[in-house]
Amino acid sequence: MTVGTSRKILLANRPKGMPNESNFKIIEERIPEIKSGEVLIKSLYISVDPYMRGRMSDAKSYAQPYKVGEPFVGGIVGKIVESKNDKYQEGGYIEGRLDWAEFNVSDGSNIRRLDPELAPISTSLHVLGMPGLTAYFGLLHIGQPKEGETVVVSGASGAVGTIVGQIAKLKGCRVVGIAGGEEKCAFLTDELGFDAAINYKSTSNLREALKEACPNGVDVYFDNVGGDVSDAVLTLINFQARIVICGQISQYNLEKPELGPRVAGQLLTKSALMKGFIVSDYAPHNKEGLTQLTKWIKDGHIQYRENMVEGFENAVDAFLGLFRGDNIGKQLVKIADE
Template sequence: MNKQILLVNRPKGKPQTSDFKFEEIDKPTARDGEVLLKTLYVSVDPYLRGRMRDEKSYIEPFELDAPVKSSIVAIVEESKHDQYKEGDHLVGMLDWKMYQTSDASELRPADPDQAPLSAYLGILGMTGLTAYFGMTDIGEPQEGETLLVSGAAGAVGSVASQIGKIYGMKVIGIAGSDEKINMIQEQFDVDAGINYKSTDDMTAAIKDSTPDGIDVYYDNVGGEILDAAMNKINRHGRVINCGAIALYNETGQPTGPRLEVTLVKKSVKMQGFIVSNYQDRFQEGIKQLAQWLQEGKLKHEETIVDGFDEIPQAFIDLFDGKNKGKMVVKVGD
């Protein structure tokens, strides 16, 4: 049996399970130059919400009545490819299908002896690389500086926080529950945390937690938390605009404070990016992340959901903050 998951509606506001459709299809066979892949782990990520809009962006929107795509770890079940054999593990952008064929031109190996396979969707995958290049290239971390991270218990934020500690920074993490605050402090050695859901005044909370101001702000959420952080940004501060999950489900045009005066008066660098900007440096990033992981300097937290049929709900749960670290759906062994 084979299944696929189609996008059948463009969500209005927060996605619903009714925006997706399950469909039974034939199991394919590999042709010359192809591999037959069995899906093992599926990544669900907030940025997928943007691809569900019918609007121009840095990547083409998903087509309606076509499979959703995301990063997937798969095992080669049949090979007619010169480079890969049965039993090899590959990772890359693939359809939400249980089985599919590929020429593997845009896939890369995933070594289960180097790290758990699910890690190639997280700390050794796009989220880990996003944290790495955002912090090192845009953030330019320096020992003794203060780093503020929003979404600090999430897939990217938890890695960015730990990279800050590796560079000797004081790290303040923002997350959405006391349980998550305890996790980032106990597991990731974050110096202090702010529960934004129980804080009435984010500006005051950030001010109290960063008495020396903010040198680097790794922003995963945008919105009012970004506004509050900018009140404490230091001269020559760096703002890494990685995501804006607080705004992804907005149906109107969000507005907020004007930041131009702050940027000019304090000579602040504010830069958005997507991880594919660094595609030619991925191996550099994976090598460094793997080294830190093996040395025990990095830890990775995952929320693993079981079952192919749970993929849409796992994706929706991201917007309610139900994940700790990387949200991954396990489909097979």
């Protein structure tokens, strides 16, 4: 039996606009004893993801809002340190949606076993997990890129965008990334093989820069960002373009929704499709997606980068960093050694 205490991060109150440290609270609890059928999990890596911002608000959405005074919940990789469940052995690694805590108790229904031989276990929080599947399903099922087409990705240097661009390259497309910063753009073109990358922060005319980078127009737009960036891309879409709405990070922290150019007219004259989605829409295909992504990783066709912050007490700041644009690749928080 593990004895000791576990820190846990709660939602203290709902943010107005940009979240900050005061919206969170760290408490310390006694590690509970597990019952028959349960396991005790020690957190190793915490995933911070933009969608969690949505759950901090109480607006209706696909994800239930976090409750004030209750734990933050998100993707965590951990190690089983005690088991009263036949399906999980002590010492095994798992991934699941768990409380942001140093230790979690689970009955096994919200976790999956990881094979550390297959790939580093932390990848189950990105390329071989939710963000990887998000990229895979969004691009292939909605975007349906065809060889020779042009695919534009916004938020291109993040956990999802990096995978989207690389899959699009594997499909024979011209791939143009939009990201905020020279280092991010260099990473996309020099390390991930994007055909072009545009630093929207230093570009005075994004539309002109995009036009130059997309001489044949835009067939697929994979949007993680929304706002002005998307306004510019949408002016350049081709007939029967597909616009994949994966995230709208530019809008999450606005105190009031902003107005923008109406898009329906452009969709109409271009016979274009715009579709929002959440990765769970494609849950029946998860196995296919993970198998393919694993193969691409093993074959060296997909690269990834982890941006690792250390220490449980830094998880909140790592999350806030997503909205500052701190991360290149997947932002993770390391809680303990494997």
